[in-house]
Amino acid sequence: xxxxxxxxxxxxxxxxxxxxxxxxxxxxxxxxxxxxxxxxxxxxxxxxxxxxxxxxxxxxxxxxxxxxxxxxxxxxxxxxxxxxxxxxxxxxxxxxxxxxxxxxxxxxxxxxxxxxxxxxxxxxxxx
Numbered sequence: 001x002x003x004x005x006x007x008x009x010x011x012x013x014x015x016x017x018x019x020x021x022x023x024x025x026x027x028x029x030x031x032x033x034x035x036x037x038x039x040x041x042x043x044x045x046x047x048x049x050x051x052x053x054x055x056x057x058x059x060x061x062x063x064x065x066x067x068x069x070x071x072x073x074x075x076x077x078x079x080x081x082x083x084x085x086x087x088x089x090x091x092x093x094x095x096x097x098x099x100x101x102x103x104x105x106x107x108x109x110x111x112x113x114x115x116x117x118x119x120x121x122x123x124x125x126x127x
Contacts, residue, residue, distance in 0.1 A: 004095045009122030016085050020122060022078040022095030033104045036069060036080045037112055038091035038124075047110025048093070049080060058109040063089075085126045095119040 008020040020036065035050030049059045049069035057069060068081040078095060096115035098104060108114045 004097060004117060004119035006093065006095045006119040006122040009093060009124045011125045011127070012085055014086060014126055016126070017081070017083045018085065018124060020080040020082070020093055020095075020124075022080075022119060024076065024078060024095070024097060032098050032100075033109060033114065034071075034078050034095070034097045035109065035115065036067075036078075037094045037096055037115075038089075039094070040091040043091075045094070045112050047112065050109040051078075052104065052106070052109060056106060056109075058106065060110060082124070085124075087126045089124060090126050091124060092121040093124050094121045 005023045006020060008018060010018060012018055033050060033052045036048040037045050038048050039045040047060055048063055049057065049067055051057045051069050051071065059067065066082065066084045070079045082089065097117040098115045099117060104114045
């Protein structure tokens, strides 16, 4: 079964940068939609960025221009480069993937319900 493992979180000052990594089977990364989600205490899990099997990318408005989602070659790892971090970015960040037989609609790329495979998360604290 597919397993996702996040890494790269930590404590960073406002304005700083971090790069999160998500190790996943290459088949999942290349053929299915994958994304980054985050959840702060007392808040709902929200979509941050996602990339589809067709290479279309969608970002949350709150991170657009600051965060960049990407995949390596042979696309065995999903990345999230986070620049100009703000205290409001503090959250547990999760890597997510889907392994459904159908394609996820672009309108639902940042919908947590679109994904059925989740990593354990990596904590990002900006202060």
